[in-house]
Amino acid sequence: DTGVSQNPRHKITKRGQNVTFRCDPISEHNRLYWYRQTLGQGPEFLTYFQNEAQLEKSRLLSDRFSAERPKGSFSTLEIQRTEQGDSAMYLCASSPQGSWSAEAFFGQGTRLTVV
Amino acid sequence: AQSVTQPDIHITVSEGASLELRCNYSYGATPYLFWYVQSPGQGLQLLLKYFSGDTLVQGIKGFEAEFKRSQSSFNLRKPSVHWSDAAEYFCAVGGTGGGNKLTFGTGTQLKVEL
Numbered sequence: 287d288t289g290v291s292q293n294p295r296h297k298i299t300k301r302g303q304n305v306t307f308r309c310d311p312i313s314e315h316n317r318l319y320w321y322r323q324t325l326g327q328g329p330e331f332l333t334y335f336q337n338e339a340q341l342e343k344s345r346l347l348s349d350r351f352s353a354e355r356p357k358g359s360f361s362t363l364e365i366q367r368t369e370q371g372d373s374a375m376y377l378c379a380s381s382p383q384g385s386w387s388a389e390a391f392f393g394q395g396t397r398l399t400v401v
Numbered sequence: 402a403q404s405v406t407q408p409d410i411h412i413t414v415s416e417g418a419s420l421e422l423r424c425n426y427s428y429g430a431t432p433y434l435f436w437y438v439q440s441p442g443q444g445l446q447l448l449l450k451y452f453s454g455d456t457l458v459q460g461i462k463g464f465e466a467e468f469k470r471s472q473s474s475f476n477l478r479k480p481s482v483h484w485s486d487a488a489e490y491f492c493a494v495g496g497t498g499g500g501n502k503l504t505f506g507t508g509t510q511l512k513v514e515l
Contacts, residue, residue: 290444319502328405328491328505329445342502377444390503392437392444 290393292378298399299368306364307396311380318361319390320353321377322346329377335361336383368400403428405492407506414482415514422477422509424492434475435493435503436466445491451475462486487513 291310299305311318316337321329332351334342337358347353350368355361365372375397379390404427414420426432433452437445449460456468466477475492489510493503 321503326507328493328507329503331502331504334502344502379445389447389450392446394442394444 290378290380290391292376292393292396294396295394296397296399298401301370301400302367304364304366305368305398306362307376307378307398309361309363309378309380309393311360311378312391313359314382315380315391316358316383317381317390318355319379319381320361320363321379323375323377323395324373332363332376365398368398370400373398373400403432403494403504405494405504405506407490407492407509409509410507411510411512413512413514416484417481420477420479420482420486420511422490422492422511424475424477424506425473426475426492426494427473428494433495434466434468435495436460436464436475436477437491437493437505438462438488439491439508440488448477448490482511482513484513484515487511 293308318335320332322332323329331344332347333353335355338355350366353363375395377395379392381390406425408423435450436448438448439445448464449458449466451458451468459465464479468475489508491508492506495503
């Protein structure tokens with residue numbers, strides 16, 4: 287396991303379709319985060335899991351967005367009825383449990399384009 | 402609410418010149434501060450972090466940053482820039498007061514002239 291893995295790397299979808307992204311964190315990390323990054327902006331926090339529990343969600347995470355981490359390992363982020371404004375890079379990060387001194391390791395992201 | 406300001410959107414330096422990227426933060430408690438670098442098509446890589454103690458922190462790739470509480474700043478520096486340092490740099494703030502999340506600045510795009 288060499289790092290956080292995200293699939294797919296790129297996704298082009300038509301407006302109104304549903305999409306699902308997957309994140310595989312570093313195996314011993316029990317914290318998992320999703321961020322969204324639009325062009326010219328820094329990443330924005332979406333949601334956070336500790337093991338299988340979703341502990342925090344941003345107001346950015348509308349009802350069309352849902353994230354799961356069913357067994358405390360990999361996570362999925364689903365966007366229903368995609369809109370052009372959903373076009374962005376979706377980044378996943380993981381970190382080990384502990385104090386804030388733990389580094390968050392980021393994946394390479396999934397770039398979503400809604401046409 | 403926590404926030405980060407990176408006032409410089411683009412910076413161009415000559416290879417071998419020194420570099421300073423500015424970062425100002427707003428945070429209601431003791432901040433935890435980070436600098437990340439992002440190359441095209443890549444994820445974010447942590448350069449360095451500050452939690453407490455010595456206000457001058459050393460990171461990877463020859464970078465350092467200085468925490469100045471009185472100025473709410475955490476500027477990133479490098480004495481001699483290499484062409485491979487060209488990338489986008491993000492400052493971020495987090496901590497127990499803001500929940501388990503990072504708030505990022507809008508980034509500074511660094512161009513290195515040979």
